[in-house]
Amino acid sequence: MLDTLTIRTQRTTASRLSQLDASTLEFGKIFSDHMFAVDYHDGEWQEPQIVPYGDMAVSPANSALHYGQAIFEGMKAYKNADGEVALFRPLDNFHRLNASAERMCMPTLPEELFMQGLTQLVRLDSAWIPDGPGSALYIRPFMFATDGFVGVRPSNSYRFMIFTCPVGLYYNKPLRVRFEEKFVRSAEGGAGYAKAAGNYGASMFPTKKANLEGYHQLLWTDASEHRYVEESGTMNVMFVINGRIITPALSTSILDGITRKSVLQIARDWGLQIEERKISIDEILKAQAAGTLQEAFGVGTAATIAPIATIGYRDQDYDLPPSGPDSISKRVSQALDAIRNGRSADTHGWMVSV
Numbered sequence: 001m002l003d004t005l006t007i008r009t010q011r012t013t014a015s016r017l018s019q020l021d022a023s024t025l026e027f028g029k030i031f032s033d034h035m036f037a038v039d040y041h042d043g044e045w046q047e048p049q050i051v052p053y054g055d056m057a058v059s060p061a062n063s064a065l066h067y068g069q070a071i072f073e074g075m076k077a078y079k080n081a082d083g084e085v086a087l088f089r090p091l092d093n094f095h096r097l098n099a100s101a102e103r104m105c106m107p108t109l110p111e112e113l114f115m116q117g118l119t120q121l122v123r124l125d126s127a128w129i130p131d132g133p134g135s136a137l138y139i140r141p142f143m144f145a146t147d148g149f150v151g152v153r154p155s156n157s158y159r160f161m162i163f164t165c166p167v168g169l170y171y172n173k174p175l176r177v178r179f180e181e182k183f184v185r186s187a188e189g190g191a192g193y194a195k196a197a198g199n200y201g202a203s204m205f206p207t208k209k210a211n212l213e214g215y216h217q218l219l220w221t222d223a224s225e226h227r228y229v230e231e232s233g234t235m236n237v238m239f240v241i242n243g244r245i246i247t248p249a250l251s252t253s254i255l256d257g258i259t260r261k262s263v264l265q266i267a268r269d270w271g272l273q274i275e276e277r278k279i280s281i282d283e284i285l286k287a288q289a290a291g292t293l294q295e296a297f298g299v300g301t302a303a304t305i306a307p308i309a310t311i312g313y314r315d316q317d318y319d320l321p322p323s324g325p326d327s328i329s330k331r332v333s334q335a336l337d338a339i340r341n342g343r344s345a346d347t348h349g350w351m352v353s354v
């Protein structure tokens with residue numbers, strides 16, 4: 001990609017790269033040398049810059065801290081066998097960031113600012129991208145309110161930033177999840193389709209309760225009846241029943257995952273049958289009892305595909321068959337990996353080189 005935007009770049013004089021141990025990467029703990037930042041005020045985006053990663057000063061009265069005017073994205077850059085770096089579907093993240101911004105009364109970003117900030121930052125810190133199997137550079141774009149004003153109204157000023165974290169192979173231990181019938185992650189008409197910070201904060205307490213009961217995650221259900229499945233933890237969710245992939249249809253309470261739509265596209269390419277519709281707890285438990293529930297898995301950028309081994313419902317655990325090498329989840333996961341690492345053709349034009 002051509003540099004069509006000049007970004008003032010202050011390089012670090014104390015790179016931490018030599019301390020990086022790619023064999024013991026823990027998700028989200030290690031940050032690359034630089035970060036991108038651009039402020040918004042007086043109705044426009046100001047001069048963008050890339051600076052060394054580090055702490056910063058903000059007003060204690062900002063509306064992100066008090067009222068949750070904060071949004072984010074999660075995406076990855078991959079290094080192929082020739083050392084070339086590419087982003088996976090970055091424009092989808094860009095469009096979703098702007099959809100989240102609109103929902104939270106925040107300014108949208110021009111495509112050039114987002115893409116140039118992203119690519120110039122990733123290029124500058126490309127030595128931080130691990131190239132072992134399953135490893136990548138996790139990228140966190142985010143925006144938050146910066147007015148020093150504690151009244152309840154949308155802020156007039158904002159900061160958009162990007163930092164990155166090298167991440168290793170995500171070990172998908174088979175998940176134990178349970179249907180949640182009391183708490184909700186999001187409701188129709190709420191902000192569940194936006195990647196808004198508060199959605200995560202509010203889901204921590206019910207998730208912690210489930211953890212104490214021995215489950216990794218919750219299977220969120222709809223807010224009005226607690227009958228239909230919405231998502232699994234912070235991932236979209238899919239079920240394979242009788243050879244068909246069934247996943248909740250998108251709504252204002254479900255996040256439009258990029259992994260979700262990529263998995264569905266690959267499955268369509270393979271001629272698999274897909275149903276995007278409401279799926280009830282009842283239907284899942286009946287299929288489990290009849291032996292037709294073949295697979296269940298969460299899908300999202302961090303884990304790609306996380307197979308579900310056990311589903312809990314009202315103090316009872318229901319086991320799924322172990323996910324073998326021929327399972328749809330394994331095959332789709334490998335197909336996605338191959339596209340991301342340049343080992344198979346990128347027929348949908350998902351990869352954007354940096």
Ligand SMILES: *Cc1c(COP(=O)(O)O)cnc(C)c1O
Nearest residue numbers: 234235236255257258259300301
């Ligand atoms: C980010 C997110 C996902 C997954 O989206 P991807 O684009 O696939 O990473 C799913 N559900 C929720 C609630 C999320 O925040």
